[in-house]
Amino acid sequence: MKKTNLYDENDFSDTAFTNYLVHESPYFKILNFNFKPGQELPVHSHEIEGQLSIFVVEGTGEFLGKDEATQPARSGDVLISDISDPHGVRAKTDMRVLVTIAPPI
């Protein structure tokens, strides 16, 4: 067993969104990203099998998708996406998200 805390381990930065690797194993990879308003994880995708979840821990913003599609993102949201589908996140307020990728890439 291993325990870590997002609030202790990762802060916000005015320069760019911050990226904290919570865990990586053969089974999944878990990352925490913190965004200041306007910061974003640009839309991207990878041509491999698997799915990812994006959980909004706090804050509001938008989930980004294919062809500039957006949908609102708020605390408590879970977005599920194939790794091969374009996906991204943009923040409107300070925003913490937890991303789980299975299998890890």
Added chain:
Amino acid sequence: MKKTNLYDENDFSDTAFTNYLVHESPYFKILNFNFKPGQELPVHSHEIEGQLSIFVVEGTGEFLGKDEATQPARSGDVLISDISDPHGVRAKTDMRVLVTIAPPI
């Protein structure tokens, strides 16, 4: 892509902890459990390969382990456990957790 919100979909119950299946696929299974104070997911394990994460969305309590071991659990904590290692959760306050199991069981 699929979006769901924990706060919209799952509440608390005085009778027993509540269990909301957020997502299940060949890659992972995602569950949300809500506990009132004193409610618990008893220690258990399964003899299969894989790992799970328990993210504390809100509230405080304890992570439970082998031989009645406990460690404090609070908002922002991520616990990683092998599926084959005994694990559980007990709440001290109203507590929401998000559990991801890979591969799904």
